[in-house]
Amino acid sequence: MFSLFRRTAAEVAESSLKALNMDGLRGWQKELPMATLRTPKDLEEWAIGSDKDIGGFSEASLDLTTHGTAKFHGRISLDLPVNQEIKQSGYAAIRTIPKAQTLFGTPCWDTSLFRYLALHVKGDKRKYFVNIQTDGVVKTDLFQHRLFLRTPGEWETVMIPFKDFILTNNGMIQEDQIEMFRQKVKTVGISLMDRQEGPFDIEIDWIKAINTEFTEGDMDRVPPPSSNEKA
Template sequence: MHQSHFLITDFSNLAHQKWQITNDSVMGGRSDSGFQINAEGHAVFLGRVSLENNGGFASVKNHEPLNLTGYRSIRITLKGDGKRYSFRLQTGTAGQPDRWSYEYRFDTKNGDREIVDLPLNEFRAVFRGRSVPDAPALNASQIMRYGFLISDKQEGPFRLEIEKIEAV
């Protein structure tokens, strides 16, 4: 039996967390982003999405494995900027990540603190932004990475403040 809430992170000890930025520069794009902790101890994913050179995305991900067996949703306490983001989970086994990720897209309110629940059974498989309809269902016991992405041709500055991420 698992606990009803599992704190994935509240960013209180970032030194032990493995967050990595990946922007469209890996394919010639010009988007730029960063990930930092603010005075309140919340993570801030911010930057600018550029559509130049066929770009258009910025992401940050954590390389800590998770076993979310028995949980129904990811719950994120955040403050957004009115834009749409994706929360992504990548599955696989040690040294063998799956080629696709599972994502859930959510809209944010501009400047308001909110709690968003992302049902695990509604995450969909994607590969390079395209749906993978024949992929197996998300295996919540084999999550290798998780993180945030902004894309969908949302050019311009963005800012997502994340207070905590939980499994419920």
């Protein structure tokens, strides 16, 4: 109970500091850092899962590399577990661990002022997905989007518009699509479920919510006039 009150006090202090700094009135911001994967402490904030959790045979790990990033890697197996109720296997995933609750609920990222989710990654040719969980009523709901890699084997920054994420539940696209509650992003992660056996390997440096020079959330930001233009 004491830790709950301590976390709540920290949340109130942070919110008060933002109010004093008038964060809500600062206007346009370029980015909101959400996760980095560069130190052992960073990796403590991530959870790893695979079909091995239900008796399957896929392997998944998240480890630091020698050049200061993290590698999500392992091997996908489509072999079914002994439990005959399980009809499908072969997946692996990582996600950020939700922050500890306070009396005001679970602290979340407010991404509503940003247009894109950006990931700095270096992957292989497998078909990965990016997953976002919001602080909604249905805990198994996920907003998902393919992580399209243009240059497998090389570092690249992938930018995905928040509006392009699709609502899924237990891997199934939902018929009734709802808008993502972007003010309350609870977790972000990467998954692999392409139904292909074999090894996988993707390195992750950071994940951010960002704007470009010309965007301000879902609004287009008009560039300032050049000095050569007349007033």
